[in-house]
Amino acid sequence: NAGVTQTPKFQVLKTGQSMTLQCAQDMNHEYMSWYRQDPGMGLRLIHYSVGAGITDQGEVPNGYNVSRSTTEDFPLRLLSAAPSQTSVYFCASSRNGRGSPLHFGNGTRLTVT
Amino acid sequence: SQQGEEDPQALSIQEGENATMNCSYKTSINNLQWYRQNSGRGLVHLILIRSNEREKHSGRLRVTLDTSKKSSSLLITASRAADTASYFCATDLTETSGSRLTFGEGTQLTVNP
Numbered sequence: 001n002a003g004v005t006q007t008p009k010f011q012v013l014k015t016g017q018s019m020t021l022q023c024a025q026d027m028n029h030e031y032m033s034w035y036r037q038d039p040g041m042g043l044r045l046i047h048y049s050v051g052a053g054i055t056d057q058g059e060v061p062n063g064y065n066v067s068r069s070t071t072e073d074f075p076l077r078l079l080s081a082a083p084s085q086t087s088v089y090f091c092a093s094s095r096n097g098r099g100s101p102l103h104f105g106n107g108t109r110l111t112v113t
Numbered sequence: 114s115q116q117g118e119e120d121p122q123a124l125s126i127q128e129g130e131n132a133t134m135n136c137s138y139k140t141s142i143n144n145l146q147w148y149r150q151n152s153g154r155g156l157v158h159l160i161l162i163r164s165n166e167r168e169k170h171s172g173r174l175r176v177t178l179d180t181s182k183k184s185s186s187l188l189i190t191a192s193r194a195a196d197t198a199s200y201f202c203a204t205d206l207t208e209t210s211g212s213r214l215t216f217g218e219g220t221q222l223t224v225n226p
Binding site: 040058059102107 | 117146153157158161203217218
């Protein structure tokens, strides 16, 4: 199993551009989530999903959209990139989100200039 | 604001010594989890302790939980250079509608050979 796969690994955007960060898992996990990691801030939850067709907001959802059309995929869309969105983004999944451990991808490092 | 706060922020020890990291949190939890992050990689789940448990072991790892003090500690015994990484505690507030794990800022552990 590949686990959680994130693409791309690195991305540079100009302010105002849009893009989609891809996340796929092959473990048949119900729960998927997106976090951003910033120095001195730890990891902050952006959006999460408890199953196909169901998404909800986390701690810092503004400027990001998600959808969950399949169990395997959970893309994160930046609608109009801002320098404040420069960060490392992690996708994570778990069996059911109810007390089960998270499996993380290796992250996407995004720079917005 | 962060639910979990790790202490110390950084720890440097010699190979063979024990490393202790602490985590404090603010509200009642369902479970608390510890993760490790190697440089440039995603987080890896180490151990989960539920609110009704006081101590848990996994190999060289020992985790304690004191719900009255809202604190947890992670002990790594007989440390190795390969243990060099950042360690995060994460608190889980719910086991119902989907996990909203909240991470602390982490402890950077350096094990010198």
